[in-house]
Amino acid sequence: xxxxxxxxxxxxxxxxxxxxxxxxxxxxxxxxxxxxxxxxxxxxxxxxxxxxxxxxxxxxxxxxxxxxxxxxxxxxxxxxxxxxxxxxxxxxxxxxxxxxxxxxxxxxxxxxxxxxxxxxxxxxxxxxxxxxxxxxxxxxxxxxxxxxxxxxxxxxxxxxxxxxxxxxxxxxxxxxxxxxxxxxxxxxxxxxxxxxxxxxxxxxxxxxxxxxxxx
Amino acid sequence: xxxxxxxxxxxxxxxxxxxxxxxxxxxxxxxxxxxxxxxxxxxxxxxxxxxxxxxxxxxxxxxxxxxxxxxxxxxxxxxxxxxxxxxxxxxxxxxxxxxxxxxxxxxxxxxxxxxxxxxxxxxxxxxxxxxxxxxxxxxxxxxxxxxxxxxxxxxxxxxxxxxxxxxxxxxxxxxxxxxxxxxxxxxxxxxxxxxxxxxxxxxxxxxxxxxxxxxxxxxxxxxxxxxxxxxxxxxxxxxxxxxxxxxxxxxxxxxxxxxxxxxxxxxxxxxxxxxxxxxxxxxxxxxxxxxxxxxxxxxxxxxxxxxxxxxxxxxxxxxxxxxxxxxxxxxxxxxxxxxxxxxxxxxxxxxxxxxxxxxxxxxxxxxxxxxxxxxxxxxxxxxxxxxxxxxxxxxxxxxxxxxxxxxxxxxxxxxxxxxxxxxxxxxxxxxxxxxxxxxxxxxxxxxxxxxxxxxxxxxxxxxxxxxxxxxxxxxxxxxxxxxxxxxxxxxxxxxxxxxxxxxxxxxxxxxxxxxxxxxxxxxxxxxxxxxxxxxxxxxxxxxxxxxxxxxxxxxxxxxxx
Numbered sequence: 001x002x003x004x005x006x007x008x009x010x011x012x013x014x015x016x017x018x019x020x021x022x023x024x025x026x027x028x029x030x031x032x033x034x035x036x037x038x039x040x041x042x043x044x045x046x047x048x049x050x051x052x053x054x055x056x057x058x059x060x061x062x063x064x065x066x067x068x069x070x071x072x073x074x075x076x077x078x079x080x081x082x083x084x085x086x087x088x089x090x091x092x093x094x095x096x097x098x099x100x101x102x103x104x105x106x107x108x109x110x111x112x113x114x115x116x117x118x119x120x121x122x123x124x125x126x127x128x129x130x131x132x133x134x135x136x137x138x139x140x141x142x143x144x145x146x147x148x149x150x151x152x153x154x155x156x157x158x159x160x161x162x163x164x165x166x167x168x169x170x171x172x173x174x175x176x177x178x179x180x181x182x183x184x185x186x187x188x189x190x191x192x193x194x195x196x197x198x199x200x201x202x203x204x205x206x207x208x209x210x211x212x213x214x215x
Numbered sequence: 216x217x218x219x220x221x222x223x224x225x226x227x228x229x230x231x232x233x234x235x236x237x238x239x240x241x242x243x244x245x246x247x248x249x250x251x252x253x254x255x256x257x258x259x260x261x262x263x264x265x266x267x268x269x270x271x272x273x274x275x276x277x278x279x280x281x282x283x284x285x286x287x288x289x290x291x292x293x294x295x296x297x298x299x300x301x302x303x304x305x306x307x308x309x310x311x312x313x314x315x316x317x318x319x320x321x322x323x324x325x326x327x328x329x330x331x332x333x334x335x336x337x338x339x340x341x342x343x344x345x346x347x348x349x350x351x352x353x354x355x356x357x358x359x360x361x362x363x364x365x366x367x368x369x370x371x372x373x374x375x376x377x378x379x380x381x382x383x384x385x386x387x388x389x390x391x392x393x394x395x396x397x398x399x400x401x402x403x404x405x406x407x408x409x410x411x412x413x414x415x416x417x418x419x420x421x422x423x424x425x426x427x428x429x430x431x432x433x434x435x436x437x438x439x440x441x442x443x444x445x446x447x448x449x450x451x452x453x454x455x456x457x458x459x460x461x462x463x464x465x466x467x468x469x470x471x472x473x474x475x476x477x478x479x480x481x482x483x484x485x486x487x488x489x490x491x492x493x494x495x496x497x498x499x500x501x502x503x504x505x506x507x508x509x510x511x512x513x514x515x516x517x518x519x520x521x522x523x524x525x526x527x528x529x530x531x532x533x534x535x536x537x538x539x540x541x542x543x544x545x546x547x548x549x550x551x552x553x554x555x556x557x558x559x560x561x562x563x564x565x566x567x568x569x570x571x572x573x574x575x576x577x578x579x580x581x582x583x584x585x586x587x588x589x590x591x592x593x594x595x596x597x598x599x600x601x602x603x604x605x606x607x608x609x610x611x612x613x614x615x616x617x618x619x620x621x622x623x624x625x626x627x628x629x630x631x632x633x634x635x636x637x638x639x640x641x642x643x644x645x646x647x648x649x650x651x652x653x654x655x656x657x658x659x660x661x662x663x664x665x666x667x668x669x670x671x672x673x674x675x676x677x678x679x680x681x682x683x684x685x686x687x688x689x690x691x692x693x694x695x696x697x698x699x700x701x702x703x704x705x706x707x708x709x710x711x712x713x714x715x716x717x718x719x720x721x722x723x724x725x726x727x728x729x730x731x732x733x734x735x736x737x738x739x740x741x742x743x744x745x746x747x748x749x750x751x752x753x754x755x756x757x758x759x760x761x762x763x764x765x766x767x768x769x770x771x772x773x774x775x776x
Contacts, residue, residue: 004315011229011232012232014229015229015232015233015235015236016236018233018236019233019234019235019236019237019239020236022233022237022271022272022273023237023240023249023271025272026272027272027273027274028233028271028272028273028274028275028278029274029275030274030275030276030748030750032226037226038229039229039230039233039275
């Protein structure tokens with residue numbers, strides 16, 4: 001029933017967006033998108049447009065750390081918060097809230113709005129990072145793949161250091177995976193659920209890649 | 216190259232949902248207006264669902280089909296275009312939900328999609344049959360008794376307090392509510408009074424209201440004159456007829472005497488010089504000259520005859536030749552033909568019927584056009600309101616819909632007729648939908664689930680009206696329910712008015728609502744009966760694009776498919 005409701009909400013959103021475009025002068029074509037089956041629109045430049053693929057799905061990408069620097073920095077921050085307290089306290093991060101508030105006063109974290117420069121750097125030549133030093137290396141080292149941002153260090157040359165870095169990365173991803181799973185179970189919003197599922201898929205892909213690197 | 220597409224229920228629902236999203240923003244008394252602009256600078260301002268939908272650029276065949284249905288419905292009733300889309304979308308949703316539930320139970324069909332389509336088609340056909348056979352009776356017994364009846368006796372009368380006139384309410388309340396949804400709060404009262412004044416000028420004792428309204432609607436294009444550049448409040452009713460033509464010959468009317476006029480629909484002087492004309496000459500070398508003199512003498516004869524009758528004004532539907540204009544001028548007659556530069560105002564004295572004309576003013580062309588369209592739609596809405604409707608189909612119609620099926624023992628006799636009295640109205644604000652919802656749930660029918668489907672779908676209208684205030688939705692629903700229970704409990708002998716039923720805040724026509732539901736059910740059934748959509752690359756027939764004449768689409772795009 002929840003799935004049906006979620007689908008209906010998504011369809012309502014698509015219909016609303018398409019209605020707005022029609023009032024802006026877009027043309028409703030007699031064809032459907034091959035990927036999602038949504039009715040195609042066409043602008044005055046004769047360019048076809050699928051609301052579902054090109055607009056609605058792109059909303060999910062903003063929470064994908066591989067595609068959005070703000071999401072990446074948020075993930076780094078959460079990882080650092082998880083890494084700061086001792087091991088038993090890491091279990092609290094599964095619930096998200098308490099440990100976050102506990103650690104927010106001890107470690108100065110970059111706010112996402114300070115990371116616009118880093119966000120722009122993902123898509124072009126990297127300018128001088130406009131973030132505080134505590135998170136400065138992170139955006140500069142983000143890989144152009146589905147990997148989440150890894151802990152930057154200058155010791156990548158030694159295999160043991162590389163192994164510890166990969167382990168740390170794996171731990172961070174697993175922590176994030178657990179957190180996303182718990183959030184998904186309690187989530188009541190469709191969009192949040194979709195974003196969490198996407199995050200879980202990204203984490204799984206990242207873990208697979210890390211395991212390949214370990215081999 | 217052509218390809219075949221099989222429309223699935225969810226595709227139909229998706230298409231209608233998109234159209235619903237377009238009209239929702241203009242729905243209700245607080246709905247917004249849409250301003251369409253062209254590259255040429257031409258603008259169109261409207262809150263009418265029909266005008267908005269026909270102005271969209273739609274190539275999708277299902278969408279065009281739905282818009283065609285809306286256009287045809289509002290061409291008759293003048294109202295209900297946005298309600299049409301809302302109700303259609305709501306019915307598709309409830310049918311989709313019901314079809315999905317049934318598919319979980321049965322596995323008769325090879326594919327789930329085919330099962331859903333078949334279930335939906337069956338439900339739509341059954342709903343249509345219900346609408347044609349039983350819905351009118353449900354409305355007559357479950358809605359009409361809780362409303363009122365409009366009086367046509369004195370259209371120009373001012374509002375009468377409800378407590379002084381229990382069942383008779385003036386025309387203005389109906390028109391005010393209508394114009395409120397079309398022109399906004401500012402001008403609804405003004406246009407309501409203007410319409411009543413206009414109709415009272417045309418009132419004829421021996422003619423039914425529906426005849427008069429039909430006459431005015433048919434000739435509305437010549438009975439009104441749009442004038443841009445003036446405030447809307449300058450609109451008025453003037454005595455006589457305003458002809459949208461100019462004098463082709465000088466006219467002087469100095470002694471204020473009545474003028475005799477003759478109307479010509481064709482040419483007074485045959486024009487033999489047109490391409491393709493065949494001139495047969497007989498008898499002698501002077502054949503051409505003989506023909507010319509003959510035609511001139513016949514024209515002189517016509518003019519002389521008119522002069523002897525005292526005719527001084529010739530009203531011509533086509534452009535006359537120079538010979539006609541010259542002869543008429545020499546004889547002291549004035550000619551009005553095809554020239555279109557100014558307006559001529561004519562009044563008719565000492566006649567049994569005194570025609571009146573309407574001057575509609577607006578700040579710009581868009582606003583003027585909006586007011587004129589709203590006025591004409593109001594006339595159509597009034598015509599539908601006062602048109603008596605027989606609400607039960609005959610046995611012949613039933614046999615078409617239920618061929619091969621046995622009749623249930625609890626069905627009514629085939630020729631039982633109920634008539635929705637002309638002028639039935641109920642308060643605005645979703646009252647009709649709440650009343651009908653309640654009546655359908657109480658209705659004793661062979662298929663309870665069917666009544667439930669329609670009853671649930673109807674609530675979409677008040678839900679949208681009160682979308683910004685769910686509390687008011689519940690309040691209104693509670694008031695209606697309490698009023699029904701109280702009235703039924705007192706056997707309808709108690710005379711009281713709840714806050715909902717004061718009928719002072721505006722009323723709407725029951726006949727219009729009934730016709731709307733029937734039209735929606737018809738459109739629904741037609742949509743779900745589609746088996747295939749053929750995509751071709753041949754140009755559309757021009758007649759299919761006639762409802763797009765007021766749209767802002769490029770004509771080139773309209774010919775492609």
